[in-house]
Amino acid sequence: MIANIASSGNSQPAKGSGRFVNAGILLLIVLFVVILFGSCNKFLDTKPVDSITPETYYKTQTDLDRALAAVYDRLGDRRTYGCGLWGFLNFSDEFYVKSQPTGYMSNTLDASMLELNRCWEALYVGIERANMLLDHLDGAAVPDSNKNEVKGQALFLRAFYYFVLADNFGAVPLKLTSTKSPLEPNIPRTPLPEVYAQIVKDMKEAEGLVKEITYYGFGGRISKSAVQAMLARIYLTMAGEPLNDVAKYADAKEYANKVIISGKHALNPSFQNVFIRLSADEYDIKESIWELEFDGNNQGIVREGGYVGSWMGIYCPNIDTGFGYDHVHITAKVYNVYEPNDLRRDWTVAPFRFVPNGSGTRAPVTRTNWSATQIYERSVGKYRREYEKARPRDQDFTPINFPMLRYSDVLLMFAEAENEATGPSAEGLEYVNKVRRRGFGKPVDVADPAVDLPALGQQDFREAIRAERFRELSYEGIRKHDLVRWGIYVTTMQQQVTEYQTNMPANLSDAAIKQASRVTSRSVLFPIPNTEIAVNPYVTQNPGW
Incomplete structure (x- = not known):
């Protein structure tokens, strides 16, 4: 299947992508040529000039922009970062799905699962589109500087798609x-x-070709900072499970430091404001280094809405307020990881829900707080639809962008990489404390003994960094990835089973216990989809599947 993916395959229109001419129209044009010239020889000698092929496309800046948009497009597929890779394919100790005892939303994975097959397919379609663009880029009649910028984008995206595939x-x-x-x-x-090795090669080449984030002015385009931050994440991954190439910790620190010393990024003074701006379609290129773009409500010609805030958001039965399904609930582990007065808790974990006053999806709702003991009943609060500006609101689709890379992540990656490579330092400790100060509503550059971590040994600092990543980055599609590279995914989820059995309300625990108990040693990797194995005899299945 990998060798035979059609470059034009697209389940929905890509942003700005060209379309192939309908074969029926082409046939009519050919018939017109036959009638007009009345010559078989003329007909045989005439080449259609209205069809689009790789040889006739990729010639103008518009062609390149549209082709690049098509490469980006697979990021937003519902089975990748449209929902799956931060939602139903990303089960961890962050959340459980309340009302789905069976199916893909219950962590019931197997090699025949449609959503998993389509995740694999979407990632390889993105790779094929990137390969087509890279193969034909040199023939474009545009300045070399423009070609290089597009090439850098395509190289990054190809590498990123391979990173997601290898990671999962x-x-x-x-x-x-x-x-x-x-x-x-x-x-x-x-x-x-x-x-x-190929992922790193592509990323490093891309680093020298793309432009600074200040040139673009928004986080939806791959910038030099995005490449460097992603390389830090990739090197951290290579240093952990399963490669365990510990020499890569030094590389991760180097690339995180490139972002830090660039002077182009800083923490937003308000943790809450980071996510308000995502919901309101307002860019913050200092904090939000790369965000996945969604747009509109899927009710017009261009349909680029996403599921951020509806599939994973605050429960609300009213469309006009901002519909939120009651699928995804937080865990007590997330709630309890926050220290007293940490403002991030009541933004990450919604302290309220919307209660209907009547029936129907436009019945009035009342904002109602949860009681102190109602923990597992709560929704994810980071992505709040009440800040959406697009009207009318849709029940399913939202314009909320998804955060792929934030500056706080870079600071924490630097601290982790340095601690693992050479041990803790004052610099790494300061970066962690900057993130903590912001979480407590304090000035990020002013030392504060009330919230700052003291100097710690390597093991204690390791645990402190891991806890800080949990507090800061929950529900951003990174938790399972972290647990896997730390080598503790399976044991963590087995501990969750015990937690659910011991402390969870009986009316909620059944689904959560089943979801967590399905994480076993084989779950570190997804199964290779049956659709791939069926057509490619050289592809073997992962252990346990």
């Missing part, structure tokens, strides 16, 4: 050129170190 599926077929024929041979799984 392990070794995968590595394909670096576009498909020229459906008869091309199938590709076996490439050893994981080779996949990561």
Whole structure:
């Protein structure tokens, strides 16, 4: 299947993407040529000039922009970062799904699961589109500087798609050129170190080609900061499970430091405001280094809405207020990880829900606080639809952008990488304390003994950083990834089973226990989809599946 993905495959229109001319229209044009010239020879000698092929496309700046938009497009697929990779394919100790005892929303994974198959497919379609753009970029009649910028974007996105695949599926077929024929041979799984080596190679080349974030002025485009921050994340991943290449901690520190010393980024003084601005479609390029763009309510011609805030958001039965499903609930572990007076808790974990006063999706609602003991009943609060500006609101689709990389993550990555490479330092401690001060509503650059961590040894600082990542980055699609690279995903989820059995209300615990208990040693990697194995005899299944 990898060798045969069609470059034009698209389940929904891509932003700004070109469309292939309908074959029926082309046939009519050819018939007109036959009648007009009345010559078989003329007909045989005439080449259609109105069809779009790789050889006739990729010629103008508009062509390149549209092709690049098509590469970006797969990021927002519902099975990738439209929902799956921060939601129903990302089960961890952050959340449980309340009302789905079976199916993909209950952590019931297998190699035949449609949503998992489509996640794999969407990622490889993104790679194929990037390969097509890279293969034909040199033929464009545009300045070299423009070509280089587009090339950097495409290289980053190809590398990122491979990173997501490797992170979730392990070794995968590595394909670096576009498909020229459906008869091309199938590709076996490439050893994981080779996949990561290519990811790093692409990212490093992209770093020298893309522009600074201040040039773009918004976080939806890949900037130099985004490349450097993502390289820090990739190197941290390589240093942890399963590669355990501890030399990469030094590289992770280097690339996190590049972002820090660039002077282009800073923490937003308000943790809450980071997410208000995401909901309101307001860019904050100092804090939000890369965000996945969604737009509108999916009720017009252009349909680029997402599920941020509806699938994972505050429970609300009213469309006009901002509909939120009662699927995703927080865990007591998230709630309890916050210290007293940490303002992040009541923003990350919604302290209220909207209670209907009548029936129907436009019945009035009342904002009602949860009691102190109602913990597992609460919703995720980071993505609040009440700040949406698009009208009318839709029950499912929102314009809320999803945070892919934030500056606070970079500061915490620096501290972690340095601590693992050489031990704790005053600099790494200060970066963690900046994040903490902001969480408590304090000035980030002013030392505050009431909230600052003291100097700690390596093991204690390791645990402090991990706890801080949990507080700061919950529900941003990174928690499971962290637990896996730390080598504690399975044990953490087994502990959650005990927690649910012991402390969770009986009317909620059944679904949560089943979801967490399905995480076993095989769950560190997804199964290779059956659709791939069925067409590619060189691809073997992951252990346990």
